[in-house]
Amino acid sequence: MLLENQIVVITGGAGLLGKQLAKGILENGGTPIISDIDFKKAEFVSNELNKNRKHGTAFPYELDINSNSSVSLLVKSLIDKFGHIDSLINNAYPRNKNYGAHLPNVNYSDFCENIVLNLGGYFLVSQQFCNYFAEQGKGNIVNIGSIYGVIAPKFEIYKSTNMSMPVEYSIIKSGIIHMTKYFAKYYKNKNIKINCISPGGILNNQPKVFIENYNKLGINKGMLDASDVIGSCIFLLSELSNFVNGQNLIVDDGVCL
């Protein structure tokens, strides 16, 4: 019960990773706020989690991480309902319809839009929550980065698939890792802990050839299940990680080595 009575907001909480993180928060006595631009999916995921839980309740909220008013409404609604917010997990994954083009074909306006949607959104939510955390006298943020914010893509594993590793993704994720350090240091003496988790690839019905190529890079497993990220996230959300600040925790079965 490492997160007893803690209110934890997960942006993009209705997605692949968000749902597993919410499950881990419930199992540790916390209250996950499943905030997502797709409110119906957030409701569905919350209902599913609430059916099987032993304790606590997951709550769905509508949130657009690119809208100042949507973010401030979420903060206000949560304070009105719970009286406090303990943690934020920046996990949403916005992208426009042309996202994923190969480098020579990336249109400049799509590039700019995708950077703003994702990195810009993480900045906006972090900024608004930090304003609140500074006033509250404590707070905690876990940013979800990626190994591709740390290392150059392994393009060879995408061969024989129609998958790509978008250039925007690498730039966004390395930006998120450095944003983590900037924010952590900026809020000196404010009792706000800000860290990042950089997961490796997560299983999600990828082509067999891709999974086989990827798995050769891992030490024991290779591609992760979304649930493999829960433990590291609970560690960073809990008091176990007091004084771990501004760090990037790579969870990738050694793929980066």
Ligand SMILES: NC(=O)c1ccc[n+]([C@@H]2O[C@H](COP(=O)([O-])OP(=O)(O)OC[C@H]3O[C@@H](n4cnc5c(N)ncnc54)[C@H](O)[C@@H]3O)[C@@H](O)[C@H]2O)c1
């Ligand atoms: N899936 C992987 O292999 C993998 C690996 C490493 C890191 N990650 C990171 O994990 C995080 C979650 O990824 P995922 O695979 O669960 O993605 P996903 O697409 O399954 O879920 C993302 C969620 O974000 C929501 N969303 C999109 N735009 C939004 C907005 N403007 N405001 C609020 N919510 C919005 C979507 O509705 C969706 O529910 C991302 O940061 C991703 O980069 C994923």
